[in-house]
Amino acid sequence: MDFASSKVAHGDVSETAMTSVKIVVAGGFGVGKTTFVGSVSEITPLTTEAIMTSASADVDDLSKVPEKTTTTVAMDFGRMTLDAGLILYLFGTPGQQRFWFMWDDLITGAIGAVVIVDTRRLADSFPAVDYFEAAGLPFIVAINGFHGKFPYSISDVQQALAVSPDVPIVCCDARERKSTKSTLISLVEHAMAMQMSAR
C-alpha cells in the first residue's frame, strides 16, 4: 500500500519551502465576499481580528460606543492549496470600508483584487475601485448575479464604474465554486497581462 509514501511525520515539516500568495476580495457590505471566499476555500472561512487603537478614533465613528477606545476589525479569509508547495489565501476586506489601514496591509504583495459588485448597489463598490486604482493593484470587477439576474450589461457597468477598458468585468455567481474559480483565473490572467505590458 502507499501509506509509507504519503506519511509525513508530525513535527517534521517538509524541508521544501512553502510559498503563499494572496488575492483580496473587496466590495460593499453584503455583496457576497464571504460567500465568494467560502465557495472555493478548502477550509470554512476563518476570521482574523486586528485591533484599531484610539489613535484612529477620529477616523472611526465611535460615537455610539463612547467608552470604547479600541475596536476590532474582522477579516474573513479562505485557503486553497494549489500544489504541494503553494497555497493561495483569499482575504475579504473588512466590511466597514473606513478601515483603510487594514487594506494597506492586505494589498502588500497581493496578486490582485476582485471587486464584487451588486448592480443594485453599484455605488458601494466605488471606494474599493478608487482604492485599487490609486494603489496600482491589478483588479477585476465581478458582477455577482443574485438569482442569476444581471440587470445591467457589462458595458453599462464599465461606464458606471468609469474603469479603464483594460479592467476585465466578469459575471459570476459567488455561491458557485466553478464560477468563483474562473473569476480568480481571470484575475490572475489580468495580473500577468499587466506585468507583461509593463515590460
Added chain:
Amino acid sequence: MPGPGQADRPPVRSGYNPSASGAAERDGPLSRPPGIPRTMGGRNQFGSPSSQGSTSQERSPLSQGSDGQKSALVRPYAVTGGRTQPRYQLQIEAMVAASHYGARDLSVLAPECQAILGFCRDWRSIAEISAVLRLPLGVARVLVADMAVEGLVRVHQIDHAHGRPDLNLLERVLSGLRKL
C-alpha cells in the same frame, strides 16, 4: 434590499478623485471620509510607538520606519510585553512552521507561544495562527517574529521588495487554479 442605485441607470463613478464631490455623494459610512489620506492610521494596530506612545521597545533594523506609522498603546499586547511592532515585517499570509527545536525546554515559553508551536507542526499562515488561536493579528505577528529570531519557528514569505508576485509564480498559481 432597495438601494440608492436602484434607479433606471446605475450611478456613475466620477473616476478617482477622493477629495472631489464624488466622495460626498456616496452614501453614508461606506465612503472614504473626504480629506483623509488612505495611509492615515496605517498599520497602527501593530504600529510603532509614537511620541505619545507608552510602549517600550527596541527598534529592529528590519522594521519599516517609513510611511507615518503612528499609534499608541494597547492592552491586548500585554502578552508581548507591550511591544506592538514585530522584530521584522511579516505578511499576513507568511507561512510559519515549527523548527526542530530538539531538547529545548518549551515549558518556559508563554502559553501563547506553546500554542503556536503546537499549531504550526504543519505550515500555517500568520492569518491562520491569529484566527485559530484567537490572537489579534498584531499580537500574532510580534510573537511569531520573536519565535523566528529564537529559532523556534521557520518563516517563509515572498520578498515583497519587488512588489507583486513575479510571472513565474503567477504561472504556477494559474495552473494550480486550472487543475482544481
